[in-house]
Amino acid sequence: MAYQSILVNLDMDGINDPVLNFAADLASRLEARLIGFAAAAIAPQIVSADGMVFDGEIIQMEREEIGKRLKELEQQFTKQASAAVSCEWRGGPGEPTLLLSEFARAADLIITATPEEPSLFNPYRSVDLGSLVLRAGRPVLLAKQNSERLAAQTALVAWKDSREARRAVSDAVPLLAMAGEVVVTTLSKEADIQMKESLSDVAAYLSRHGIAAQTEILKQSDEPGILVEFARSIRADLVVAGGYGHSRLREWVFGGMTRSLFKENRLNRFMSN
Numbered sequence: 001m002a003y004q005s006i007l008v009n010l011d012m013d014g015i016n017d018p019v020l021n022f023a024a025d026l027a028s029r030l031e032a033r034l035i036g037f038a039a040a041a042i043a044p045q046i047v048s049a050d051g052m053v054f055d056g057e058i059i060q061m062e063r064e065e066i067g068k069r070l071k072e073l074e075q076q077f078t079k080q081a082s083a084a085v086s087c088e089w090r091g092g093p094g095e096p097t098l099l100l101s102e103f104a105r106a107a108d109l110i111i112t113a114t115p116e117e118p119s120l121f122n123p124y125r126s127v128d129l130g131s132l133v134l135r136a137g138r139p140v141l142l143a144k145q146n147s148e149r150l151a152a153q154t155a156l157v158a159w160k161d162s163r164e165a166r167r168a169v170s171d172a173v174p175l176l177a178m179a180g181e182v183v184v185t186t187l188s189k190e191a192d193i194q195m196k197e198s199l200s201d202v203a204a205y206l207s208r209h210g211i212a213a214q215t216e217i218l219k220q221s222d223e224p225g226i227l228v229e230f231a232r233s234i235r236a237d238l239v240v241a242g243g244y245g246h247s248r249l250r251e252w253v254f255g256g257m258t259r260s261l262f263k264e265n266r267l268n269r270f271m272s273n
Contacts, residue, residue: 164242
């Protein structure tokens with residue numbers, strides 16, 4: 001099991017040097033091909049009470065700005081990545097989340113950066129992380145802010161016996177194999193036999209891939225912040241988790257582990273769905 005190709009998302013308006021270096025370094029270590037990506041779309045025309053407002057000059061200016069920025073990002077990607085790994089460029093005009101989800105067919109893993117200003121999210125120029133995890137059909141590695149290398153000295157697997165968590169553990173094997181220490185943990189107020197067997201099976205699965213893993217049950221309620229606190233306590237650099245174990249609507253309303261991890265920009269987070 002190995003990653004043969006990695007797709008890195010570059011933000012139209014963000015600082016991309018860290019995530020590009022992060023992805024190029026990981027691709028080099030894994031001997032994988034690196035695919036660069038960026039996209040942006042023109043926002044829909046404004047609708048007023050009198051009808052559609054159409055300004056062809058403004059639309060043309062936006063189209064030209066997008067084309068210019070995409071060319072700049074392609075040049076930046078080629079300059080930084082080609083010296084270290086085999087690479088190619090994808091992307092272009094289009095809605096970023098949709099286009100990145102489509103191009104995921106060409107890769108084993110997607111890497112993207114933590115948004116610098118989540119409150120300023122623009123769906124026509126930035127990728128929606130929740131939608132990406134749900135739609136891409138590929139694992140997503142969300143690099144911690146300003147990180148240029150995945151150290152992964154300690155990796156934490158957030159285990160819950162669900163389809164999403166099983167997929168995440170399987171997809172993360174190449175990264176977990178790089179870690180010096182792997183801890184598989186679950187949150188539960190009661191450590192029953194079934195839960196212990198579940199953790200034991202995960203550890204045995206990893207062992208068959210040459211990965212030695214410890215297991216631990218956190219006797220806590222299923223609170224989103226508990227996992228992040230535990231990750232910090234063991235100095236984990238990477239957290240592996242299934243995305244949206246509950247419905248996305250429930251996660252949006254009540255918080256949820258997935259949303260909590262999206263916000264934690266001091267950790268590298270690996271998610272599958």
